[in-house]
Amino acid sequence: MSQKAAKTETGFAGRQPALWAIAFAAALCAIAYCEYRGFLGGWRSLPFVAAATLLLVPLTKAANNRQAAAGALSPATRRYNRRMLIWSLGYVLCLGTAMTVRNYLDPQGALLWGIAVLPSVPMIFFVWTLARYVVEEEDEYLRYRQTSAALIGLALVLLTGTLWGFLETFGVAPHVPAWWVVPVWAIGLGLGQMIMTSAERRADRT
Amino acid sequence: MKNRLKVLRAERDWSQGDLAERLQVSRQSVNAIETGKYDPSLPLAFRIADLFGLRIEEIFLRDA
Numbered sequence: 001m002s003q004k005a006a007k008t009e010t011g012f013a014g015r016q017p018a019l020w021a022i023a024f025a026a027a028l029c030a031i032a033y034c035e036y037r038g039f040l041g042g043w044r045s046l047p048f049v050a051a052a053t054l055l056l057v058p059l060t061k062a063a064n065n066r067q068a069a070a071g072a073l074s075p076a077t078r079r080y081n082r083r084m085l086i087w088s089l090g091y092v093l094c095l096g097t098a099m100t101v102r103n104y105l106d107p108q109g110a111l112l113w114g115i116a117v118l119p120s121v122p123m124i125f126f127v128w129t130l131a132r133y134v135v136e137e138e139d140e141y142l143r144y145r146q147t148s149a150a151l152i153g154l155a156l157v158l159l160t161g162t163l164w165g166f167l168e169t170f171g172v173a174p175h176v177p178a179w180w181v182v183p184v185w186a187i188g189l190g191l192g193q194m195i196m197t198s199a200e201r202r203a204d205r206t
Numbered sequence: 207m208k209n210r211l212k213v214l215r216a217e218r219d220w221s222q223g224d225l226a227e228r229l230q231v232s233r234q235s236v237n238a239i240e241t242g243k244y245d246p247s248l249p250l251a252f253r254i255a256d257l258f259g260l261r262i263e264e265i266f267l268r269d270a
Contacts, residue, residue, distance in 0.1 A: 070233075070234055071222070071223065071226065071232050071233025071234045071236075071237070072232050072233070072234040073232075074232055138230075139231050139232045139235055140231075140235070140246070140247055140250060141231065141232065141234065141235035141238050141239070141244050141246075142232055142234065142235065144244065145234075199243065200234075200237070200238065200241075200243060203238070203241035203242065203243040204237070204241055206241070
């Protein structure tokens, strides 16, 4: 591993990834609650969602530092983190653009189809980022770790998707839009990383 | 799979970071292999063996 890869950045934004993750989750929950109570909704939520998304910048920086401290920040991991951040910001930008156009221009026909598709476009970059990581990662254990975490994320998506689908079919749960698969997968990815870290700590103690 | 990596490393007074640098892998990888959490691929096992000047079976031990 190169010295550059092992370099850590300091400063307020470079510390405590858990703190930034909690702040990000809390901001999204607060926005969801405000939408539920009718204080926010549609395009009015966008500035708040955009502000919450900016928390991903220090979160990524802090995650880089944490991985470097744990001896797990390869050049491929650094690129993966950066690309994921770009994807997240691009997703919010595309979503905001689509919602603004829908609310102000009342589009019809092809334009409506176009803006409906727009928020899905960054997903291409997202999938490419995942694929590139597997190709670029030269450290086989880090690749194994990330792939295992991704499979745990996939398991969570399949389980919750199937369960919720049948709950909907039997009329005991409200409809949930299909784009929720990505946040659920991301939660599973984080959960997978936590499980792997926990297993490593157990192995360290034995 | 059990291995003698920790002992061999200690004999040379290398830290996990030193070994990781010599093998061109992350320190986390060295730790995972040492603790038996992860079994390395054959190419990496050969690199480890070459580094210590030993045969693979002198470093990695069969499970009883």
